[in-house]
Amino acid sequence: MLKIRHEKSEEREIVAQINRQAFGDETESTLVASIRESEHFIPQLSLVAERDGRVVGHILFSPISIQQSDVTHPALALAPMAVLPDFQRRGIGAALIRRGLEECKRLKQQVVVLIGHPEYYPRFGFKPAREYGLSLDFDVPGEAFMVLELEKGALKKIGGVVKYPPAFNTET
Numbered sequence: 001m002l003k004i005r006h007e008k009s010e011e012r013e014i015v016a017q018i019n020r021q022a023f024g025d026e027t028e029s030t031l032v033a034s035i036r037e038s039e040h041f042i043p044q045l046s047l048v049a050e051r052d053g054r055v056v057g058h059i060l061f062s063p064i065s066i067q068q069s070d071v072t073h074p075a076l077a078l079a080p081m082a083v084l085p086d087f088q089r090r091g092i093g094a095a096l097i098r099r100g101l102e103e104c105k106r107l108k109q110q111v112v113v114l115i116g117h118p119e120y121y122p123r124f125g126f127k128p129a130r131e132y133g134l135s136l137d138f139d140v141p142g143e144a145f146m147v148l149e150l151e152k153g154a155l156k157k158i159g160g161v162v163k164y165p166p167a168f169n170t171e172t
């Protein structure tokens with residue numbers, strides 16, 4: 001049985017292990033730790049997938065901003081998400097995203113951005129962010145930078161540069 005639920009505080013190490021195993025290095029587990037320690041961590045937006053009592057997947061959404069001239073719009077970033085290699089391609093990632101997006105809506109969020117596999121996220125409604133007038137202040141292949149409106153039309157009046165907070169600068 002698959003259950004998607006909020007992460008418990010004692011599951012931090014398990015979540016770190018899932019990220020290490022899924023990505024094959026420390027980058028994303030370090031990113032999760034860095035976001036957790038920052039003011040931008042929202043516990044309700046750190047979800048785990050539990051299969052038959054074992055935590056096998058994790059997804060995190062956290063606040064970023066969209067800078068449009070002198071106006072700053074709030075938004076969320078999906079980053080990172082991971083499913084243990086032995087449990088991939090069974091719909092667990094999809095269940096994490098769908099439930100995660102529901103939680104984001106429940107918190108009245110309107111926009112989610114991400115940088116990720118262009119083959120994976122469009123099935124959940126993510127679109128190329130540049131088509132909506134969004135940009136980044138660092139280099140990323142165009143199609144990897146995606147956005148989703150949680151409220152229809154939310155991006156009609158919002159454009160500008162997506163700014164990731166310092167917690168995302170983990171390469172030091």
Ligand SMILES: CC(C)(COP(=O)(O)OP(=O)(O)OC[C@H]1O[C@@H](n2cnc3c(N)ncnc32)[C@H](O)[C@@H]1OP(=O)(O)O)[C@@H](O)C(=O)NCCC(=O)NCCS
Binds near residue numbers: 083089115116
């Ligand atoms: C990406 C990931 C979270 C998806 O979780 P999942 O439980 O395997 O996903 P689902 O079962 O819902 O969906 C499976 C689909 O994901 C896609 N997918 C999985 N890994 C992918 C990858 N590395 N690149 C592109 N697409 C991928 C495939 O299209 C697959 O569909 P298919 O079975 O028809 O081929 C998981 O594969 C993972 O942890 N990968 C390693 C870490 C990672 O890349 N995280 C995301 C960073 S953007």
